[in-house]
Amino acid sequence: MHKSRRAFLAGVGAAGAAGLAGCSGFELQSGNREPPLVENRPDGVYVPTHTEGMGMASMQSDGGYSCALTYSFPHRFWTITGSDTTMVEVGNSDALHLMPIVWHSETGIVPSDVNPTVDISRDGESVVDGLSPWPMLAQRMGFHFGDNVELPEQGEYDVTVSIGEGGNRRTGSLADAGAAEFEFTLDYQLSELNDLPFEDIPPARQGTLGAVQPMQMDMVPLMQAPTEDELPGTVRGTAESGDAQFVVTTIDDAGAFGDDADQQHLAVSAHTPYNRYPIPLMSLSATVTRDGETVFDGYLNEWQDGDLGIHYGALLDTVKEGDELTITVDSPPQVSRHEGYETAFLNMSDATLTL
Numbered sequence: 001m002h003k004s005r006r007a008f009l010a011g012v013g014a015a016g017a018a019g020l021a022g023c024s025g026f027e028l029q030s031g032n033r034e035p036p037l038v039e040n041r042p043d044g045v046y047v048p049t050h051t052e053g054m055g056m057a058s059m060q061s062d063g064g065y066s067c068a069l070t071y072s073f074p075h076r077f078w079t080i081t082g083s084d085t086t087m088v089e090v091g092n093s094d095a096l097h098l099m100p101i102v103w104h105s106e107t108g109i110v111p112s113d114v115n116p117t118v119d120i121s122r123d124g125e126s127v128v129d130g131l132s133p134w135p136m137l138a139q140r141m142g143f144h145f146g147d148n149v150e151l152p153e154q155g156e157y158d159v160t161v162s163i164g165e166g167g168n169r170r171t172g173s174l175a176d177a178g179a180a181e182f183e184f185t186l187d188y189q190l191s192e193l194n195d196l197p198f199e200d201i202p203p204a205r206q207g208t209l210g211a212v213q214p215m216q217m218d219m220v221p222l223m224q225a226p227t228e229d230e231l232p233g234t235v236r237g238t239a240e241s242g243d244a245q246f247v248v249t250t251i252d253d254a255g256a257f258g259d260d261a262d263q264q265h266l267a268v269s270a271h272t273p274y275n276r277y278p279i280p281l282m283s284l285s286a287t288v289t290r291d292g293e294t295v296f297d298g299y300l301n302e303w304q305d306g307d308l309g310i311h312y313g314a315l316l317d318t319v320k321e322g323d324e325l326t327i328t329v330d331s332p333p334q335v336s337r338h339e340g341y342e343t344a345f346l347n348m349s350d351a352t353l354t355l
Contacts, residue, residue: 038207048340053197063180078342095151107306108221112280113167138338142277211274225271242348283331
């Protein structure tokens with residue numbers, strides 16, 4: 001399947017178009033054109049200084065996956081090591097922020113257990129070799145992979161996006177998806193990049209607790225965590241830690257998640273506030289106590305499931321009403337963050353819930 005950039009831009013929904021409007025006098029030549037960061041940013045999800053539009057070279061399908069090669073202005077972001085963040089500033093030679101969005105075609109899941117690799121060439125000469133974009137969270141598009149990329153000049157480039165086999169904690173058709181490779185032609189033109197919307201957020205909103213609206217697109221799925229009403233099983237409640245929401249449900253037949261269908265699957269759907277984006281790449285563990293005795297103490301492993309989405313789970317013999325659940329964040333999400341998320345999901349205390 002092949003879809004064009006023009007079709008992609010035409011497919012941006014009304015809500016997305018309204019949220020992206022407002023480009024005024026923005027001309028990218030080189031380096032950083034972003035507004036200064038807000039002073040005294042809160043320790044949580046906050047409204048950033050600006051929003052940016054997104055373009056797309058084309059879309060391809062292979063091996064049970066679809067991939068859209070998308071791009072935006074080069075911009076700052078924050079990498080994370082443990083609980084420490086480091087800001088990556090825009091370099092003078094950065095041409096664009098490249099985002100190969102890969103999703104499972106049947107379920108719309110953007111898998112967190114495969115890392116795309118990007119190779120860029122021009123006229124047979126390698127320009128970018130083996131780039132591994134960062135796993136990221138952004139307020140407009142949620143979980144994705146992206147990085148700032150240097151290109152020597154304007155013109156057409158051949159781009160190959162490759163993904164390997166997924167992990168072994170997948171269910172249903174997600175478990176059947178294999179490795180895939182996608183071929184694109186990227187026409188890098190400053191005039192087209194400058195045509196992308198760029199909107200400054202009103203100063204009174206910048207740095208306040210909250211988030212900008214997600215980008216609505218017809219052709220690329222926006223992966224959000226299921227609502228409580230959409231979650232399968234018995235929803236037990238919601239706990240919070242470090243601005244993250246932990247929605248807990250139990251699945252009576254855990255056969256899809258292990259060998260013993262008589263066990264229950266304790267599932268924790270972790271997502272951002274406001275926009276309900278899944279938060280992958282955390283290390284979680286849990287303790288379940290009943291009448292003062294521990295009935296479970298172990299890791300919550302990250303799973304990819306068509307109904308639960310990206311979530312964390314473990315097999316238990318039984319879960320009873322009144323059990324006490326404690327969720328411990330052993331490591332915060334190891335995802336890079338776009339502006340507005342870089343101060344959240346870092347200092348994450350234990351979350352407790354009566355089931």
